[in-house]
Amino acid sequence: MAYEIKLEHRTARIELLNRAGSKVLLAVDDRKYELDVVMVEKGVYSILYDGQSYNIELIEGDSGKEYIVNTNARSFNAEIIDAESKYLENRMLGTEHEGENEISSPMPGKVIKIPVSEGESVTAGQTLIVVEAMKMQSEFKATADRVVKAILVKEGDTVNSHQVMLKLE
């Protein structure tokens, strides 16, 4: 069994060589590891490597292939890469990054104000939408001169994390 795993900007191939209970023998690229791996609580792994005690916490993303990984030192985004992901990635390389044409909220919140309307031309730095969460208002601004293509929410709406609120042309 082997997968490529992407950890932020680094990609490595992990191959399972042997496994008996919590004892795992595997290779990360060319480096072999003999490990003792157990899930101690849901999503919490304890790994012993050559005596070193590592505690790793995972939060699974929606697709089942993405994780947020917390080590003691820091937090990473990780992704399991298989044939499907590779295909998507290759295809993506050819196209423009879609995100730039969409405005989405990074956290759940409430739409307070939409000072623009569909079809309107906006200039870089102009506020497109204001979202409030936990007593803090965040203004989302145009990063370049654009035209508002579609407004998908209205004032007073509650939005989820990563929900697209506005599209630009």
Place this chain on the structure above:
Amino acid sequence: MAYEIKLEHRTARIELLNRAGSKVLLAVDDRKYELDVVMVEKGVYSILYDGQSYNIELIEGDSGKEYIVNTNARSFNAEIIDAESKYLENRMLGTEHEGENEISSPMPGKVIKIPVSEGESVTAGQTLIVVEAMKMQSEFKATADRVVKAILVKEGDTVNSHQVMLKLE
């Protein structure tokens, strides 16, 4: 929907009259309750009745119909009684209590000593088996003059909670 529920020595009939989200209308015997019931954590219920805030914790038994119920004041054994349970209970009433012929451990442990053998006659108070758990040894004794019918474990064995270790005649 209605079930009889046995809480230690008391049995009551609970009937669901209405339910909308967390709001529940039900009757316990003749007493009607309008409640707000939510499971806040796995097995942990918060019930509001006329403003009173109750916290109830459940531990489900193996059969799915038995619970250990913890209220703030004390702990109970509870059982959902349906047609099947009633039948079993009625049948049981006619027979002797089986438990008296068996010796089982109330907790997981290790068998330290079995000073009797199969077929041996034992007298009331005689030690039949010694089990150790958490540095404490417990002696299980005969409650009446009996004959050892079967010994199901051996010294050094690990036993689970409620595992039958010895049968008497």
Place this chain on the structure above:
Amino acid sequence: MIRKVLVANRGEIAVRVMRSCRELGLMTVGVFSEADRKAMHVRYADEAYCIGPAPSRESYLNIDNIIEVAKKSGTDAIHPGYGFLSENAAFSDRCKQEGIIFIGPTAHSIATMGDKITARQTMTKAGVPVVPGTTEKITDEKMSMKIAGEIGYPLMIKASAGGGGKGMRLVREAHEMLPSFRTAKSEALNAFGDDSVYIEKYIESPHHIEFQILADRQGNVIHLFERECSIQRRHQKVIEETPSPLMTPELRDEMGKFAIAAAKAVNYEGAGTIEFIVSDARDYYFLEMNTRLQVEHPITERVVGVDLVKEQINIANGLPLTLKQDELQQNGHSIQCRIYAEDTDHNFMPQPGTVTHITVPLGLGVRYDGYVYEGYEIPMYYDPLISKLITWAKTRPEAIARMRRALYEYKITGVKTNIKFLEKIMDIPDFINGNYNTHFIEKNNDRLTVSKVCGTECEDMAMVACFIDYLDKIEKIQPQKFTEEFASTWKDFGRKRSVLRL
């Protein structure tokens, strides 16, 4: 005597107040918005009632609904916590009218201290030093230029009804004065419906140091020493400690006396805090009074050895203070870190969401005041404060070492928090040396935004955990095993059915 207390608040402070009520043998009544049915304070209270929809204005700020619950439940007294209605003079007054004890000061004290210009005037009259500036509201532009000239630059323009940085402008040179004056007035009008502003001298490198006071109805007022609150982001405190590294015994004594004078000037009763702004040269000026319990009150509790909520309740019961100024002392050192659900890499953007896993730091010298639990969804409607972590030790270096240890142990998954950010602060020389002011986070921004190093081996382990988790997940739903699984689903159902006799 008070027997039943309604806590008109939510989150960690509601639970904290109820804990002291329970220790006193008092019954507690919780109130909650529709978004808070599963909140810890509802579970903790003896009684709990819904007071309206999620937005604060319709629930936690709805005086009528809260009073209705108080009457229905036979409450003797209301504790407002901090925030929400805690500094609302009308609420204090309404409680009085309804014959319910408000655990806090009178409407008069709240109102006097709530309006910044009136507070400045009152303090000046009482001999408490205030930041040099106007004592009258200014509306006239010519007058503003004249006064600015007298005070000298740099200076601050502030909204009289202000708060939260709105209607506030820093003016460094004379030519900026008029435009800033106009914007400040317009912002103030928009935000508070009142365009009156005033002008104060701007203190460079300011420290925020506050004094805790307690005052009873018999007129006894004591102070419980200072708290250093200069570590702030977005004008909100992040870390507080006591004693302040800047303080000297003489200065403490002087400022403490002024704090008492300030409280006496408004016939204060209950627990309150006098905030001072202090320059690097240790010049100090009255800034404002918070007429309620502070978020950072636990560090004072730990070092002085009192329970401030119990003191508040005793005062509300009309009892005289039993603590005497000359018997009080600061024992050791205490630090508090505020744990926020926020993204420290993106301008401290708040992060509501569901907490999937928590490991709470415990052990010697650690106090933890929180309210979230595993599976709890932090609502988007309220403050992002998750918990407060308080350490104590004999010395400041040991208290810092203990905080570093506690933050290392503290794990929350599911929402982003500032735990790692706080951990980094514990390693910054300026903090370790106690050499900081309110510019600390800005000044140390580079060090605070760098991630801790997770070397190649550490990265490998992070990947291994994902790998193993993914393998085990796939194992469970592998197609070749599916037919077996499928069969066992039937079998499972059969087993469950026989057990349950459906």
Place this chain on the structure above:
Amino acid sequence: MIRKVLVANRGEIAVRVMRSCRELGLMTVGVFSEADRKAMHVRYADEAYCIGPAPSRESYLNIDNIIEVAKKSGTDAIHPGYGFLSENAAFSDRCKQEGIIFIGPTAHSIATMGDKITARQTMTKAGVPVVPGTTEKITDEKMSMKIAGEIGYPLMIKASAGGGGKGMRLVREAHEMLPSFRTAKSEALNAFGDDSVYIEKYIESPHHIEFQILADRQGNVIHLFERECSIQRRHQKVIEETPSPLMTPELRDEMGKFAIAAAKAVNYEGAGTIEFIVSDARDYYFLEMNTRLQVEHPITERVVGVDLVKEQINIANGLPLTLKQDELQQNGHSIQCRIYAEDTDHNFMPQPGTVTHITVPLGLGVRYDGYVYEGYEIPMYYDPLISKLITWAKTRPEAIARMRRALYEYKITGVKTNIKFLEKIMDIPDFINGNYNTHFIEKNNDRLTVSKVCGTECEDMAMVACFIDYLDKIEKIQPQKFTEEFASTWKDFGRKRSVLRL
């Protein structure tokens, strides 16, 4: 200087020791038996190594395996915690031979205090009062009768190598003497391979009061006041507090001086405890010395404001004590409750098992030292101690109220615990009045075995929770819904497969 510490223990004490090591910036090495791979101390340590199978004799008591790990990991020092190898003279010696610092006293101190007759002799020589009785081992029956006559009845026969109540007999009248002497000898032989016994006067209504001491290599010895440990079940402490309700300042001073003399008599170094037996009339006698950290050390830490593990490490580093006797004082009152996995209704039978849910008590004045977590299976091989709950307050009544509150908040489901039992103790007048001795639990047995009242409404709510849980469970597997469910299982699988691209 010590840089890396191996903690030769498990459970709460291993985690507690590692916390202080972390605060000191020391690396920690954990060791674990095969039953403890998922234990908290393994997760907490910087490094962790397996040292053998579950039974203690093959792992936590296996000196060779522990030394091997110490050498492999480059450990400078070993902390033994309490229990296991903490009072094993051979282990202390072996560490010395291997060039590893043993964080504890020398083999000589351990051995002298470990043999009860030798300890009695040493104390008598040092002028420390001991319980009237023999100073020599007795094997002869006639001699035993003669000595018994001189000491007077009631008296105790104790095994010289004894512990845990084995080889111990209470003799109330002369005619019981010979039979008891014979049984005690035979029990002692069976249990310890040594049939020597000694005789002591029996103290009616005894109190167990102990003094914490610290001694450095420079010969400085201080005491950190007393702990009252009289609340016991099966000869094991359940609740401890400091100050002792029985104590007077004069008595404290006297006993403290004897505690120091006792430690000096064996050239002690490190942290240790002198246990005294005290009569109602406040006559006191040396009972034994524990040459290690005690389970109940946190109450001393809280009231005196020290970290005893850090003091141990400093002493092991050869540093002189920085604490001075005349600068130490007891500040407020502290109580510790030991939380055991046990069935208090059935002779405190231990209850290993899986913890399904925990709510930890927190907030002002509460310290929690534990190691179990949700989903953790408490193994059957070791001590049933789950955690220690410590409260502090200015006064004893407030510390009791706080403990009552903390126990109310503390919830563990999955295994039976003594939490409710402890809660009841907080309400018993003899405890509240501080009027108790080691017979407390026996004496108050009736009050302690009665369940708290859960009235009809409370019972109804208990049933309602079961009812709703059962309904929702059935809803999920109802037969009429099964075909739909079945279809959705397929759909689910299809969805998962497309997501995962199997």
